[in-house]
Amino acid sequence: MPDLWMPGATRLDVGDHAPTDGGPAKAIAHVTWDRNATAAKPVDLVPYTNLRSYFAGGGAGVAPHILWDPFEGHFTQFVPANSRSKSLVDAAGGTRTNRAGSVVLQIEALFFPYCRVGTQVYAKLTDTPCKGWDELQAWVHSWGVPNTWPMGKPVDFTSHRSESTWEKSAGWYGHSQVPENTHQDPGSWPSFVSAPAPSKPAYEPFPGASFFTAGRRSPIIAAMHKRLVAEGCGRYKSHANADVWGSGDERSYAAWQRKLGYTGSAADGTPGPTSWAKLHVPNV
Template identity: 70%
Template sequence: MPDLWMPGAERLDIRDHAPTDGGPAKAVAHITWDRRATEAEPLDLVPYANLRSYFSGSGQGVAPHLLWDPFTGACCQFVPADSRSKSLADLEGGTRTNRAGSVVLQIEALFFPWCVVKGKAYESLKDTPCAGWRALHAWIASWGVPDSWPMGRPDGFDSRRDESVWSVEGGWYAHAHVPENDHTDPGTWPAFPKAAPRAA
């Protein structure tokens, strides 16, 4: 069985565990989007420690599985992989979202468009160093999440939601792809790492 807790990530268990429904394994990509910056007025990135404290404190009700800092590679995990998290809207009696798979692993990347880190402004997540992405991806893949975007790899803050696709296809989804939700993040996401060549 794969690791319930991502190796190398800080474990900060909020103790709010509940099973998923089974079905195709999924991962959902989010950004924290804690500030509204523009190219004309970029803003400093919110400290990682602030979001870590939020998701383990007053923000437990919307905590993801993982908070990921793409600038340093730091990760903090709040619930085990076999539990649902609560980062998605999930209306009573509607389409299942947080539980709709054997796993529904949710990752909040610490990012907002035009954030400033060490004096440099970043327009999109894929422009960041994406530190730690290879290890994060490997852990998610170990849970059977395919390297595919059933509704298309995110490329801008547009939303496309199709309940029939969400219900039957495993893979990676943007928050902008999930039924019952109105967010348009993450905008972009790093490419899947290429597999290491096999030895002859």
């Protein structure tokens, strides 16, 4: 099961947990917009600790799941992932909002347009460093929220809402895209981060004992040949066709097994997973 509490986030559980309704998994992008500023009159960013105290105290009734500081990469979580939070307007008898999915993860980014940090002014959330976004995205995705925007990625402070899309489609939504709500945030949001390609192991994984049959040709066998010689276990009469498994490989590998302390049938020249791992054959 994914983590109910985001790893690395400060946990300030405000209680009042309640289940969601099930259905398409969603995440909602908000900005705190706790002050109004303009390009001509920027305003200093409100301290992260102020918002954290607000949501943990008097603002607990509208607390999101996650408060995110995109400038420093800090996170605070107020309710577990499997509970609804109350960051959305949810009119009685209307379309469900806060509960409308297997999860409905509410993310509040500490930001308002033309906030000032030091001497730098930030017009859009995407102008900030967006520190920690990769960790946040990964945690949200672990709860089944696809890296898609069913109604399009927010690019401005205008509303685009579709009740039918909301009810049927999993993914990320801006607050400006949620039915029954009138807010127009977040205005922008960072792009999804591609998962890094799996790194290639330094050493060749054990290919299985059945791989080592007479006449088998492979660069793995050539790499093994070099390692056996380097370990002083080469019992080859020739180094021609070093990539083809033969009797010289069997004799040499048996010498390697004996060097490791194997005896009898355990040193028969057929590679096994333990002796192979110790040989450190480079990945080819």
